[in-house]
Amino acid sequence: MHTKRPWGAWAAIVVVAVLLVGALTAVSWDISVLRDSAQRSMAFGRMGAWLLAFASPELDHAFLQHCWALTLQTLSAALLATFLAIIAALVLAMGSSKAVSVGHDKQGVLGRWASRFTCSLSRLIQDVLRGVPDFVWAVILVALIGLGPLTGALALALSMTGILAKVYSELWDSVAPKRYEQVRILGSGRLGILAYGIMPLAARSVQSFTLVQKTMSYCGGKSGATTLRWASWPLRLGGHCGSWVGETTPHQANNRAIFSPPPRNFFLAKRGNI
Amino acid sequence: MESNPVFTLEKASKSFGNNFALQGLSLTIHHGERVAIIGPSGAGKTTLFRLLCGVLHPDSGTVNLFNHDTKTLGTSTLRRLRKEVGVLYQSDNLIPQLRVVHNVLMGNLGRWALPKALWSLLWPQELSCAREALRQVELEEKLWAMPTELSGGQQQRVALARLLVQRPKVVLADEPVSQLDVRLGREIIQLLSRMAQEQGNTLLVNLHTLELLEGHFERVIALKEGSVFWEGKPDALDEPLLKALYGKEYTGLYAH
Numbered sequence: 001m002h003t004k005r006p007w008g009a010w011a012a013i014v015v016v017a018v019l020l021v022g023a024l025t026a027v028s029w030d031i032s033v034l035r036d037s038a039q040r041s042m043a044f045g046r047m048g049a050w051l052l053a054f055a056s057p058e059l060d061h062a063f064l065q066h067c068w069a070l071t072l073q074t075l076s077a078a079l080l081a082t083f084l085a086i087i088a089a090l091v092l093a094m095g096s097s098k099a100v101s102v103g104h105d106k107q108g109v110l111g112r113w114a115s116r117f118t119c120s121l122s123r124l125i126q127d128v129l130r131g132v133p134d135f136v137w138a139v140i141l142v143a144l145i146g147l148g149p150l151t152g153a154l155a156l157a158l159s160m161t162g163i164l165a166k167v168y169s170e171l172w173d174s175v176a177p178k179r180y181e182q183v184r185i186l187g188s189g190r191l192g193i194l195a196y197g198i199m200p201l202a203a204r205s206v207q208s209f210t211l212v213q214k215t216m217s218y219c220g221g222k223s224g225a226t227t228l229r230w231a232s233w234p235l236r237l238g239g240h241c242g243s244w245v246g247e248t249t250p251h252q253a254n255n256r257a258i259f260s261p262p263p264r265n266f267f268l269a270k271r272g273n274i
Numbered sequence: 275m276e277s278n279p280v281f282t283l284e285k286a287s288k289s290f291g292n293n294f295a296l297q298g299l300s301l302t303i304h305h306g307e308r309v310a311i312i313g314p315s316g317a318g319k320t321t322l323f324r325l326l327c328g329v330l331h332p333d334s335g336t337v338n339l340f341n342h343d344t345k346t347l348g349t350s351t352l353r354r355l356r357k358e359v360g361v362l363y364q365s366d367n368l369i370p371q372l373r374v375v376h377n378v379l380m381g382n383l384g385r386w387a388l389p390k391a392l393w394s395l396l397w398p399q400e401l402s403c404a405r406e407a408l409r410q411v412e413l414e415e416k417l418w419a420m421p422t423e424l425s426g427g428q429q430q431r432v433a434l435a436r437l438l439v440q441r442p443k444v445v446l447a448d449e450p451v452s453q454l455d456v457r458l459g460r461e462i463i464q465l466l467s468r469m470a471q472e473q474g475n476t477l478l479v480n481l482h483t484l485e486l487l488e489g490h491f492e493r494v495i496a497l498k499e500g501s502v503f504w505e506g507k508p509d510a511l512d513e514p515l516l517k518a519l520y521g522k523e524y525t526g527l528y529a530h
Contacts, residue, residue: 180369188391
């Protein structure tokens with residue numbers, strides 16, 4: 001019964017092409033900045049100023065010391081976040097992986113209902129954790145426990161848990177059941193099958209993905225910490241110079257800082273404020 | 275002894291899609307018997323084995339394991355019965371990412387509580403038991419090796435060591451030697467048969483290599499197209515019977 005040529009792949013290619021064309025035409029692409037010579041030279045001028053600013057880094061002893069302290073803070077926050085996220089994600093993934101929570105053996109009506117419910121609930125929690133961006137978690141946690149590296153770490157851990165749990169459960173579910181049938185057949189429970197069969201068989205991919213995620217969390221730790229600082233700056237300054245906060249929204253302040261090269265000692269001065 | 279059936283199949287049928295793997299198969303295996311199952315590929319041997327250990331259920335008919343219908347078993351009873359059934363496959367017998375010691379100690383999973391099983395992955399429990407099992411298959415020095423460092427025959431022997439730790443009442447071996455050469459295959463079959471005799475176990479082996487039948491089995495069951503084609507003592511097998519059983523495959527079977 002395999003006499004008909006399969007067209008599925010071609011259908012997929014057509015769908016992707018249609019979506020791509022649609023996406024390209026749905027938005028008006030504004031590249032006037034690059035077309036107009038005056039604007040273009042200004043744009044390149046700004047870019048050059050940035051690059052020049054990078055070329056003469058601040059190597060002042062106090063600044064370097066400050067940077068070192070902040071780096072350590074970022075690293076420890078990221079490490080703590082990764083550790084917490086891995087533990088939480090393992091537990092959550094046990095719920096959301098079908099191979100673990102539902103299993104391959106027949107269950108009674110009640111058991112079947114309970115395991116399906118656990119699976120759906122875990123997947124919902126995991127989606128919420130993943131769907132809310134880490135800086136939103138940070139804002140919520142700031143309100144709860146105040147500013148600090150711990151807040152950053154917990155915020156990172158929450159969103160990382162969502163991502164890791166999703167990937168772990170998908171990787172576990174993708175192991176062919178035939179390969180761990182040998183463990184099932186020993187009369188082991190589902191967690192035993194997970195520990196002795198599914199987890200070792202998926203270990204390679206789980207390990208490499210966790211490492212990638214850890215690297216991202218270190219960058220995330222950096223950007224997360226920066227986000228926190230940006231978000232908190234107007235809040236902190238609010239008491240002292242309300243007029244400044246009144247004049248510009250944080251968003252505008254952000255834009256201004258991004259578009260013009262930073263003044264000397266900009267970062268040191270600002271971090272000193274926080 | 276004869277009155278104590280380990281497996282009873284009554285008119286069991288199983289199909290995958292439109293293909294019938296087993297058609298109304300009925301047979302009984304008694305306690306302590308050593309039985310070889312033979313037949314051409316596609317005769318339903320592997321399906322039969324998976325029905326016997328309760329991984330698959332028949333579409334119609336019944337499969338009884340220690341007088342329990344596998345279809346109606348609850349999870350806990352099924353787990354309890356599975357402890358008594360040891361299985362050896364042609365491949366996928368070991369978890370390649372776990373050291374030999376864990377692969378062998380895995381035989382205890384049916385008996386160990388979960389915390390002990392988890393702790394054993396960090397600090398192997400009942401190590402002497404694993405050592406003794408490996409000594410019996412002459413692989414004592416491979417205790418801490420990774421399975422990928424072992425040859426195919428050594429890997430099958432590690433799987434046998436796991437069976438020694440598990441101490442099941444029945445051993446089902448599904449083409450355990452099809453990926454080994456004849457000499458190594460003979461060794462494995464000898465070990466299996468010796469283990470069954472020493473422990474008074476039931477042994478069911480699904481064989482593709484007929485030279486290995488001699489001396490190790492009391493009964494031969496030949497399957498063809500999903501039902502029993504012939505049943506009898508091993509020495510009653512003769513050429514016309516095998517030709518009828520294997521058809522086109524027969525010449526290939528004796529070519530090597």
